[in-house]
Amino acid sequence: MLQASEAAEWRGKLMKSGGDPQMTAISRDIRGFRLFAGLINRDAQVAMVAALRGVVASAPLYQPVTPGGRQMSVRMTAAGRLGWVTDRRGYRYEPLHPSGVAWPAIPEEVMAVWRSVSGTERGPDCCLVNFYGADARMGLHQDRDEGDFSFPVVSISLGDEALFRMGGVEKAEGTESVWLKSGDVVVMGGAARLAFHGIDRVRHGSSTLLPQGGRINLTLRVVEGI
Numbered sequence: 001m002l003q004a005s006e007a008a009e010w011r012g013k014l015m016k017s018g019g020d021p022q023m024t025a026i027s028r029d030i031r032g033f034r035l036f037a038g039l040i041n042r043d044a045q046v047a048m049v050a051a052l053r054g055v056v057a058s059a060p061l062y063q064p065v066t067p068g069g070r071q072m073s074v075r076m077t078a079a080g081r082l083g084w085v086t087d088r089r090g091y092r093y094e095p096l097h098p099s100g101v102a103w104p105a106i107p108e109e110v111m112a113v114w115r116s117v118s119g120t121e122r123g124p125d126c127c128l129v130n131f132y133g134a135d136a137r138m139g140l141h142q143d144r145d146e147g148d149f150s151f152p153v154v155s156i157s158l159g160d161e162a163l164f165r166m167g168g169v170e171k172a173e174g175t176e177s178v179w180l181k182s183g184d185v186v187v188m189g190g191a192a193r194l195a196f197h198g199i200d201r202v203r204h205g206s207s208t209l210l211p212q213g214g215r216i217n218l219t220l221r222v223v224e225g226i
C-alpha cells in the first residue's frame with residue numbers, strides 16, 4: 001500500500017519546487033480539472049522521453065482511423081495491460097497493439113506521476129501515448145470508452161506547447177482554453193471526467209525537449225473497475 005509519505009517522496013523527485021506535499025503554489029483548478037503546472041522537472045522529462053523511446057521501439061506509433069474512415073492527425077501507441085485503439089470497427093480497448101504484440105509495461109517514471117497525483121491506490125490499465133507533429137490536433141470529444149468513470153484520468157504533456165480546450169459535460173456548454181507546456185500534469189476527476197475537451201493546435205518548436213520538435217501527451221486511465 002502506498003503511504004502518504006511515499007507519495008510526497010515521489011513528488012519531491014518530480015517537482016520543480018522541491019517537494020511541498022500540498023503543491024498549493026503550482027496547482028490550480030479550472031472548471032473542475034486540476035492543472036499542476038511544471039510538476040515534472042526537466043531531468044525527469046528527459047528520463048521519461050528515454051523510457052518512451054523504449055515503448056515505441058516495441059509498440060510503434062501509428063496513425064489510427066476513426067470508425068467513420070478519417071485518418072487522425074495524431075499518431076498513437078500505448079503501454080499497460082490495455083491500449084485504446086480505433087479503426088473501421090470502432091473505438092475500444094485492446095490487449096494487443098495492431099501489429100499483434102502485447103503493449104509494453106507503463107514506464108516506472110510515468111507510474112510515479114500517477115501515484116503522486118491520482119489520489120487512488122488503483123493502478124492505471126492504460127497509458128495512451130499521443131504524438132502531435134506540427135499540424136496535429138484533436139477535436140472536441142469525451143473519453144467514455146472506459147468501463148468505470150469513478151477514477152480520474154491523468155494527463156502528462158511533454159515537448160511543444162499545446163492549446164488545450166476544456167468544455168462541460170454537455171457539448172453546448174462554453175469552453176475555456178489553456179496552453180499546456182512540457183512537464184505539466186492535468187488531473188480530470190469527478191464531474192470533469194466526462195467533460196468535453198480537445199487540442200486546437202501545437203506551437204511547433206516551442207520546446208527543446210524533443211530534438212525534432214513535436215508534442216507527446218500521455219493519458220493514464222483505469223479502464224475497468226476492480
Ligand code: MD3
Nearest residue numbers: 130143153155188192193195197217219
Ligand atoms: C478531460 N488527449 O487522449 S489530454 C485523449 O493532449 C486526449 O492529447 C489530449 O484528450 C491530448 O483522449 C488531452 C487532457 C485530457 C485527457 C483526458 C481527459 C483531458 C480530459 C478525460 C476526461 C476529461
Ligand code: FE
Nearest residue numbers: 141142143197
Ligand atoms: Fe480525451
